[in-house]
Amino acid sequence: MKGVRRSRRRQLRTPFVGMFDLFRIGIGPSSSHTVGPMRAAAEFLRWIALHEELPDADGLACDLYGSLALTGVGHGTDAAVLAGLCGAEPETVDPNEIPSLLAGIRARRTVELANGRSLSFDPVRDLRFRMKEFLPGHPNALAFSLCRSGEPVFSRIYYSVGGGFIQVEGQAVELSEQPPPRYPFNSAGELLAICQASGLTIAALARANEAGYRPEAEVDARLDAVWAAMSRCIDRGLVGGGILPGGLNVRRRAAGLHEALLERDRLDQGDPLRAMEWVNLFALAVNEENAAGGRVVTAPTNGAAGIIPAVMRYYERFITNASRDGIHAFLLAAAAIGSIIKRNASISGADVGCQGEVGSAAAMAAAGLAAALGGTNEQIENAAEIALEHNLGLTCDPVGGLVQIPCIERNAVAAVKAINAARLALHGDGTHRVSLDQAIETMRQTGKDMKRKYKETSLGGLAVNVPIC
Structure with missing residues (x-):
C-alpha cells in the first residue's frame, strides 16, 4: 500500500512485563484480534490529536494485514477497529453498546477527533483486508493512514502482539508506565x-x-x-x-x-x-x-x-x-x-x-x-x-x-x-x-x-x- 513504510526490523525485545499488564480486563472474542486493534485505533486518534505538525488530511483509512485480515471478521477485528475509532477502550466499553457505536460510525462515515476536527471514513471503502500480505514485524499488523483526496499522506503501523499488547513499528511494546522492577529477571x-x-x-x-509501583x-x-x-x-x-x-x-x-x-x-x-x-x-x-x-x-x-x-x-x-x-x-x-x-x-x-x-x-x-x-x-x-x-x-x-x-x-x-x-x-x-x-x-x-x-x-x-x- 502506498504510504505504508515496511521496515524489515523484527519487534523489539519485550521489556519487563508486570502482573497487571498480563491480566487485563477486556472483551471477547480475541485479545490479539479484538482488544489489541481496538486499543490501537483509540491510541491512533489520541496520537494524531497531539501532533498538529502532521500533513493536512481530510480522510482516514485502515489496512489489516496477515492474521488480522485472514481471521479478522471471525475474531471481530473489523468491529473492534470501528469501536476504537469511536473512542471505545476494551477495559471500559460496555459490550452491549458496541452495536450502536458501529451503527453510528457507519451512518456518519466520519471519525471525530478530540480537537473538534472530523475525517471522512467509510467502513466499506476505508477498512481494507490485505489477506495476502504480511508485514515483517508481526503476523498481526494494521496500518492507519491519514489521507487527502483519497491518497495516504501519513501512515502509522501497529502490531497486535498477543494478550492485548500493542506495539508501534520501531518502538517497544506498549506497557503501563512504571519504573524498573526491584527484582528484575529475564528467565x-x-x-x-x-x-x-x-x-x-x-x-x-x-x-x-x-x-x-x-x-x-x-x-x-x-x-x-x-x-x-x-x-x-x-x-x-x-x-x-x-x-x-x-x-x-x-x-x-x-x-x-x-x-x-x-x-x-x-x-x-x-x-x-x-x-x-x-x-x-x-x-x-x-x-x-x-x-x-x-x-x-x-x-x-x-x-x-x-x-x-x-x-x-x-x-x-x-x-x-x-x-x-x-x-x-x-x-x-x-x-x-x-x-x-x-x-x-x-x-x-x-x-x-x-x-x-x-x-x-x-x-x-x-x-x-x-x-x-x-x-x-x-x-x-x-x-x-x-x-x-x-x-x-x-x-x-x-x-x-x-x-x-x-x-x-x-x-x-x-x-x-x-x-x-x-x-x-x-x-x-x-x-x-x-x-x-x-x-x-x-x-x-x-x-x-x-x-x-x-x-x-x-x-x-x-x-x-x-x-x-
Missing part, C-alpha cells in the same frame, strides 16, 4: 536464583515488584479485582444460553452442564472424577462468554482465557484450606511465569501457534496452583515446565476464523492438564531434567518452524478439514 533460571538469594517465594518476589493495599485491591472479574465471567457463562454468533451454529453448553452437575452432586458425591468435570465446566463457561464477545480477563490471552480462572475456581471450591492469600499467590506466581514466556518467546497464536496461548496459560495455571498449594519455588517452576512441555507444537487453526472450535474445548482440556502438571510437580522435590527455560526456547523455535497456515490464519488444520455448513 526462569534467573528467577529461581534471585529467590534463593533473597529467601523469597516466587509469589512474594512478584508482589515485591508490584509494590515498587504502588502501595501494598493497591496491589491487594487489584489482585482482588482481577479474580472478581474472572469469577463474574465464570458465573455469567454458567447461565448463558443460545447459539454463539458467527455462523458455526455452536450451541452454548455450560448452562446445561451446570444443571446436570448440580443434580449429580445432589444425588451422588462418590464420583472420583467429579472435580474434573467441574473444571471442564468452568473453562467452558469462560470461553463461551469470550466467544460471545462478553467481558473477560486476558489470561494471558482471550483465546486461552478460561484456563487460569477454571483452575483458580477449582482451588477455591475443592481445596479445603483455600484462602484469599492463596488466590493472590496463584495470580502472582502465574504472572511471573507469563512474564518470562512473553519476554523469551510469545503468547500470540498468530506468532507461534496455540502453544503460545493455551500452552502459556496452562504453564501459568500450573505454576499458580503449585504456589497456592504451598509448593517450593523449584516445584512451581517444574509445574510450569510440565504443562508447557506437553502443549508444544499445538497449532492455531480456528474453524471459520472463530474462537469456538477447537478453542472452547481446548481450554477445558488444558485446565485439567494444568492441574495434573501441578500435582505431578508437587509429588517431586523440584529436580527435573528439562528446565522451563528450555521448554520456552523449544516453543519459540517450534513456532518459528511452524508453517504460517497453522498460525491463526484458518488456512490449515481443522479450519480446512471441518466443513462450514
Whole structure:
C-alpha cells in the first residue's frame, strides 16, 4: 500500500512485563484480534490529536494485514477497529453498546477527533483486508493512514502482539508506565536464583515488584479485582444460553452442564472424577462468554482465557484450606511465569501457534496452583515446565476464523492438564531434567518452524478439514 513504510526490523525485545499488564480486563472474542486493534485505533486518534505538525488530511483509512485480515471478521477485528475509532477502550466499553457505536460510525462515515476536527471514513471503502500480505514485524499488523483526496499522506503501523499488547513499528511494546522492577529477571533460571538469594517465594518476589509501583493495599485491591472479574465471567457463562454468533451454529453448553452437575452432586458425591468435570465446566463457561464477545480477563490471552480462572475456581471450591492469600499467590506466581514466556518467546497464536496461548496459560495455571498449594519455588517452576512441555507444537487453526472450535474445548482440556502438571510437580522435590527455560526456547523455535497456515490464519488444520455448513 502506498504510504505504508515496511521496515524489515523484527519487534523489539519485550521489556519487563508486570502482573497487571498480563491480566487485563477486556472483551471477547480475541485479545490479539479484538482488544489489541481496538486499543490501537483509540491510541491512533489520541496520537494524531497531539501532533498538529502532521500533513493536512481530510480522510482516514485502515489496512489489516496477515492474521488480522485472514481471521479478522471471525475474531471481530473489523468491529473492534470501528469501536476504537469511536473512542471505545476494551477495559471500559460496555459490550452491549458496541452495536450502536458501529451503527453510528457507519451512518456518519466520519471519525471525530478530540480537537473538534472530523475525517471522512467509510467502513466499506476505508477498512481494507490485505489477506495476502504480511508485514515483517508481526503476523498481526494494521496500518492507519491519514489521507487527502483519497491518497495516504501519513501512515502509522501497529502490531497486535498477543494478550492485548500493542506495539508501534520501531518502538517497544506498549506497557503501563512504571519504573524498573526491584527484582528484575529475564528467565526462569534467573528467577529461581534471585529467590534463593533473597529467601523469597516466587509469589512474594512478584508482589515485591508490584509494590515498587504502588502501595501494598493497591496491589491487594487489584489482585482482588482481577479474580472478581474472572469469577463474574465464570458465573455469567454458567447461565448463558443460545447459539454463539458467527455462523458455526455452536450451541452454548455450560448452562446445561451446570444443571446436570448440580443434580449429580445432589444425588451422588462418590464420583472420583467429579472435580474434573467441574473444571471442564468452568473453562467452558469462560470461553463461551469470550466467544460471545462478553467481558473477560486476558489470561494471558482471550483465546486461552478460561484456563487460569477454571483452575483458580477449582482451588477455591475443592481445596479445603483455600484462602484469599492463596488466590493472590496463584495470580502472582502465574504472572511471573507469563512474564518470562512473553519476554523469551510469545503468547500470540498468530506468532507461534496455540502453544503460545493455551500452552502459556496452562504453564501459568500450573505454576499458580503449585504456589497456592504451598509448593517450593523449584516445584512451581517444574509445574510450569510440565504443562508447557506437553502443549508444544499445538497449532492455531480456528474453524471459520472463530474462537469456538477447537478453542472452547481446548481450554477445558488444558485446565485439567494444568492441574495434573501441578500435582505431578508437587509429588517431586523440584529436580527435573528439562528446565522451563528450555521448554520456552523449544516453543519459540517450534513456532518459528511452524508453517504460517497453522498460525491463526484458518488456512490449515481443522479450519480446512471441518466443513462450514
